[in-house]
Amino acid sequence: MGRPDRMTLPRHHNGSLWFHSLEDLPEPQPPAALPERVDVAIVGGGFTGLWTAYYLNRHRPDLGIAVFEAETVGFGASGRNGGWCMGMADGIEERLHGPERDAGLALLHAMQETVDEIGRVCQAENIDCHFAKGGTLAVATTERHAEGFREYVAAKHALGFTDDDFTWLEPGESARRIGVRPNFGASYTSHCAAIHPARLVRGLGDTMRRKGIAICERTPVRAIAPGRVETSRGNVRADIVLRATEGYTDTIAGHRRRLAPVYTMMVATEPLSADTWSELGLARRETFADGRRITIYGQRTLDDRLAFGGRVGYRFGSGIRPRVEPDDPALADVEASMRALLPALGDARVTHRWGGVLGVPRHGRPFVTFDRAAGFGAAGGYTGEGVGASNLAARVLADLVLERVTPLVELAWVDDMPPRWPVEPVRWLGAKALMTLGRMADRKDLRGNGRSRVAGPLFERLF
Numbered sequence: 530m531g532r533p534d535r536m537t538l539p540r541h542h543n544g545s546l547w548f549h550s551l552e553d554l555p556e557p558q559p560p561a562a563l564p565e566r567v568d569v570a571i572v573g574g575g576f577t578g579l580w581t582a583y584y585l586n587r588h589r590p591d592l593g594i595a596v597f598e599a600e601t602v603g604f605g606a607s608g609r610n611g612g613w614c615m616g617m618a619d620g621i622e623e624r625l626h627g628p629e630r631d632a633g634l635a636l637l638h639a640m641q642e643t644v645d646e647i648g649r650v651c652q653a654e655n656i657d658c659h660f661a662k663g664g665t666l667a668v669a670t671t672e673r674h675a676e677g678f679r680e681y682v683a684a685k686h687a688l689g690f691t692d693d694d695f696t697w698l699e700p701g702e703s704a705r706r707i708g709v710r711p712n713f714g715a716s717y718t719s720h721c722a723a724i725h726p727a728r729l730v731r732g733l734g735d736t737m738r739r740k741g742i743a744i745c746e747r748t749p750v751r752a753i754a755p756g757r758v759e760t761s762r763g764n765v766r767a768d769i770v771l772r773a774t775e776g777y778t779d780t781i782a783g784h785r786r787r788l789a790p791v792y793t794m795m796v797a798t799e800p801l802s803a804d805t806w807s808e809l810g811l812a813r814r815e816t817f818a819d820g821r822r823i824t825i826y827g828q829r830t831l832d833d834r835l836a837f838g839g840r841v842g843y844r845f846g847s848g849i850r851p852r853v854e855p856d857d858p859a860l861a862d863v864e865a866s867m868r869a870l871l872p873a874l875g876d877a878r879v880t881h882r883w884g885g886v887l888g889v890p891r892h893g894r895p896f897v898t899f900d901r902a903a904g905f906g907a908a909g910g911y912t913g914e915g916v917g918a919s920n921l922a923a924r925v926l927a928d929l930v931l932e933r934v935t936p937l938v939e940l941a942w943v944d945d946m947p948p949r950w951p952v953e954p955v956r957w958l959g960a961k962a963l964m965t966l967g968r969m970a971d972r973k974d975l976r977g978n979g980r981s982r983v984a985g986p987l988f989e990r991l992f
């Protein structure tokens with residue numbers, strides 16, 4: 530596996546460790562000729578688009594489905610992420626502790642089941658995405674974070690969950706499980722799997738091709754109109770059009786300011802020795818984070834690297850770069866956070882550096898919508914938690930399209946549409962202020978001299 534090099538990467542390479550470690554990354558396959566008409570046109574060849582195609586096909590193999598992808602399958606967030614396949618999603622936590630408690634619980638149970646559903650489909654379809662359900666650790670690096678995590682576990686138990694779902698690990702046990710220093714204990718949930726995201730998304734793409742679904746790569750959709758998609762290669766008539774473009778939604782006419790494209794960055798080390806892993810832990814390939822507000826996330830890969838991400842940023846005017854280059858200054862911060870958190874890494878070499886965009890909805894919750902009269906549907910808004918959530922959202926969307934009466938179509942995500950983001954420069958100024966508050970509060974907490982009393986609560990109210 531070579532080191533990323535900006536001069537030699539082909540245009541369809543997203544720069545991630547995951548794309549580098551695929552056995553094969555063939556040139557994108559644009560269609561020789563566009564289909565004139567399909568039953569369902571899906572815009573976006575990431576997890577949301579492909580899972581939706583998968584479940585539509587599973588229930589109705591007779592449907593003519595085409596997926597339109599601007600570059601190549603998995604080019605976006607699905608082929609670049611941290612590989613946490615979580616039994617949790619953004620917005621659920623808030624619902625659990627308010628008047629929407631039952632709706633929140635239904636979503637949380639559905640998300641927990643989703644991790645096993647993904648594992649089952651991978652087995653059934655022979656997709657080897659290095660799936661390991663080792664759970665996830667949230668490690669406390671301050672007393673204050675430990676207090677918060679203990680309260681988090683107690684609140685879950687008050688809702689009827691047991692230690693099998695959420696448990697508190699005392700500092701000694703936590704330090705044995707993961708070499709984060711300092712280590713004041715951790716909350717642990719078993720409902721998370723580590724995966725190789727590009728192997729999953731590319732495997733899904735291959736599965737769908739085998740099932741006869743048309744995957745039109747290098748075919749960006751410019752506009753969606755009732756009954757048709759307008760692509761760079763011409764128009765295609767479709768009874769139903771489903772949008773699955775997440776952080777890239779602004780690229781489609783009429784769909785601007787729906788989801789803000791926000792960057793998150795990742796680095797990965799060389800494969801580490803058994804001695805290093807005996808200090809770092811993660812024997813079950815648990816994924817991990819800590820208690821800071823500007824989230825960090827990590828996983829031990831099957832080939833014994835540490836893949837680690839963090840830091841977020843928004844570019845003026847919802848700007849999107851196809852790829853983040855390895856010398857981007859934001860990546861140095863991510864590497865520094867990783868080394869500070871895990872001193873046992875020593876001088877291990879970082880071999881891969883990349884980043885990508887998430888889709889952030891203004892109300893902070895994923896959504897699924899389908900308007901039968903308009904023949905239009907969409908799913909997304911997962912922020913940084915879409916690896917598992919995109920599977921659940923796709924099953925909901927498929928059920929809505931096929932008019933299947935299932936518990937999934939009763940979930941609170943249905944038609945919970947976010948308002949549009951404000952126009953610039955308000956959007957950029959707001960994002961900048963929010964990130965500054967989050968970083969200030971994190972710095973104060975991590976210095977260990979008390980809790981941030983202004984920036985922290987303000988960040989939590991606004992985000």
Ligand SMILES: Cc1cc2nc3c(=O)[nH]c(=O)nc-3n(C[C@H](O)[C@H](O)[C@H](O)COP(=O)(O)OP(=O)(O)OC[C@H]3O[C@@H](n4cnc5c(N)ncnc54)[C@H](O)[C@@H]3O)c2cc1C
Binds near residue numbers: 577600606749911
């Ligand atoms: C660096 C990073 C780390 C992350 N880590 C995690 C994690 O560990 N766990 C987790 O749960 N989530 C994580 N996420 C978020 C998660 O990856 C996403 O929520 C999820 O992959 C979204 O899938 P999607 O199919 O909706 O969008 P995407 O995967 O972004 O797919 C959208 C696709 O649409 C294509 N496209 C764009 N414009 C057009 C157009 N006009 N016409 C046609 N096609 C178009 C794009 O090329 C892209 O392939 C991370 C994201 C990033 C960027």
